[in-house]
Amino acid sequence: MSDVKTEAEQYVAQLHEGLTQPRDHECLACYVERMVTEFGCDNKLRWARRWRGMCAPRAVALERRLEDRGGFCDCEVLYNVYPERLPEDAHTPLLPCAGVGRRGSTKPCAKPLPPRCDW
Ligand SMILES: [Zn+2]
Ligand SMILES: [Zn+2]
DSSP: OHHHHHHHHHHHHHHHHHHTSOOTTOOHHHHHHHHHHHHOOOSSOHHHHHHHHHHOTTOTTHHHHHHHTTOSSHHHIIIIISGGGSOSSTTSOOOOOOOOSSTTOOSOOOOOOOOOOOO
16 A cells, blocks of 8 residues: 555645745745745745745845844744734734746835734
8 A cells, every 4th residue: 555655645745845836926025924824934944945946046145145134044034034024913814925026036025014003
């Protein structure tokens, strides 16, 4: 029955591969936000690296630039590099990425943020 197990494993691997695929024109910030929300942070720049490999392979200095701004792991990228993008309320649903115009750009998109509640 080892074949069945292998097939199932391959299926899961493919599924995971699809789920962690950056969407078309999805920017780095939205991708990392989406992945950390769904799969968590492993204390490394796992998702930022994956995004760069697939969307901006020539942005070789990306990790160093994120680290310079305090992003030593994926969740720190969200908190330290793009703090203005975080909703006040952790339960606010994520908005889809507004998209980056140019493929390979490491700039975050201009996604509208959830409304802030000011007293
Ligand atoms: Zn982290
Ligand atoms: Zn975005």
